[in-house]
Amino acid sequence: MKPYRKVAIVGAGITKFIHKAKETPKELAWAAAKMTLESCNMKLSDVDAVVHGTAPDAFDGVHMKGEYLAEASGGWNKPYLRCYVGGGTGVFAPAQAWLHIASGAFDTCLAVCEEKMSNCQPHPQGAFLTIFDNFLERPLKPNLLWIFSLEMNRYMSTYGLKIEDIAPVSVKNKNNALDHPSAQAAEPVTLQDVLNSEIMAWPVHRLMVSPTSDGAAAVLLASEEKARQITDKPVWIEGVGWNLDTAYWTNRDLCYPQYVEKAVRMAYEMADIKEPKKEIHIAEPYDPFAYKELHHMEGLLLCDKGKAPEDLALGRFDRQKGSLPACPSGGLLGVGNPIAAAGMMKVCELFWQLRGEAGKRQVPGQPKKAVAQAWGDLMQVGTVLVCGVN
Template identity: 60%
Template sequence: MATPRKVCVIGAGLTLFRRRMLETGKELSFEAVRMALDSAGIERKDVDTVVSGSAPDAFDGVHMKGEYLLDGSGAYRRPYSRVFVGGATGVYTPEAAWWHVASGMSEVCIAVAEEKMSPLQPHPAYAFWSIFDHDYERQLGTTLLWIFALEMRRYMAVHGIKEEEIAQVAVKNKKNAMDHPCAQLPANITVEDVMKSEPMVWPVKRLDVSPPSDGAAAVILASEAFAKKLTKEPVYVAGCGWNIDSTYWTDRDLYYPQYLENAGKMAYKMAGISNPRKEIDVAEVYDPFDYKELHHMEGLQLAKKGEAPKLTTRGITQRNGELPINPSGGLLGVGNPIAAAGMMKVCEIYFQLTGQAGKRQVKREVHTGLAQAWGDLMQYSSVFIMRRR
């Protein structure tokens, strides 16, 4: 196999995340890409390829979302494609952009992720009815919350984890989000608040869950030669990994995300990382639910199986901790416009690596950071690792 070219991240941008924005999907994409171009100090004329990422068409209500979004994505008369791997799309989009540059086909590639969930009535969650198996699951009225509740319950049962331990994640992330200018649901809450919040599908409660949102986020990838014209110390793409489990989710054990372990190993191998717990300085792991942060830390080998709640209790995952997790505030605090939420995590790692995270900057020195997203029928994971020299 030919060795891929070195690829750098040269800019990032994101919009506000809100329940409902006046801006259309194209306009949201434009705002994020414009900010990313400005952050890199380049113009659209410098860009030769574009990758757009967006989750189910049913949210926006336009069943050709890639084409619909292209003008706002900066893709007019450029080689362009849309990628889609459910909730994992946001972190997969810069990986598809990486192929473009690493292969030598492109010098500068925009990776932009958009989600406008608010058009769907009466609630965005209705889009998820149509993702389930029509013969075996829809008749019961299955919703995503049900299967997450089954997974959370299984994770708790196998390791003897308490709801209160899981609730600590929501408390931490919503507090972190108070320092994020784009955040939708920043809050100073307690474990008790989470425990007392409205039960949705037991054991999932209102404050265990991230909110649906409208928003967009983008990063720009470039060859090392191009990046070095802009800065002496570029941020490099160090590792990419992606992996999928069976669509028959009832086949799985649910308590451990093996597909994520596989995706992580793929990215770690490329990045030359043998001990992720020691070598990853900061991580943005996908947290649409509070238990998912813990689940994902374990799948990524950042914690042993069943150990993530203990690390959280000890404060290790706080911004000033040894292994800061979701310093942005995550999906629980910043919001969850599906694909854009994953890309927000990629942006956050870029900001952390370049010292641009402001009040969110983690205490420890950062050389290597990881962003991860998760989606489809709880089966897909994408892992993106960035590093500065």
């Protein structure tokens, strides 16, 4: 895919990520949208189109959630698109907003992602049960943890990994999140804490799972000409990619996310990145579970297959001293996981990091190129954004 013109992120906004918000979904989306516009001194009348990302209607018990959230996201009386690819939505939404502008159709586009999981009783996992095949899987009474634990075990078995090789992801991310003002699950945990936390679905332990969350995040995108008028620090979207694998997930080798590789190859080609291991300075891989960060670092071609745990152990992903900091935000494990908003939080993080505005979380050495990735549907979609500054 060849973009017609360059697109930049010019503003970003986020709410706190919390277990049970007093604010309604609309009030959360509004807070993120408002902060985004204020961050770059823009008004809603300056916005040409709006893209909204939010996960299943079933979380809220509100059908047509895109329409429900439109006014709060600035979509009233504007070209408006709601998109949804499960957990992949948070990076898919800004990729669709990018298309709006790169195609030449619009000059500015606001992308807002919101999720309020706590509405769903007694537990938001109930809304996930219908992702399983209605004939062959649901009669077995599956729960969402199964697919993660099955995938993690396949990953471990293929490469001879132990739980101890993977658990340090939780330690890193939950500690990184101590410096994120939105964080819900930041904790100064140790490796022993993670290993001693109870087994949910072996090999997954409780502290290797991200929490359920409420929250919202947003970015404003603009064409090159507009972006230079709005800010002197535009963050360019240099590549986007997305790819969907088969829903026949029991026909795939779960040890490797092929669809993430396909998505990132699309983005790297667009961004003219030939050696991602050297050229990418920061990664925000999708980390709803500890092993997923490693799985995705491999899918993003930033580590050799089966070698991400080794890189982790050598400190390559550390925020201060690592050569390729991964999840400097604190990730979903530390900041929280309001599904669509969690992926968007990663895009916001790239924006702040590349502008040198990430405060205590700032990766040293003036990083120039970064990648954010989300994942979802039935373990089958990869969504990717590559960002850069000059």
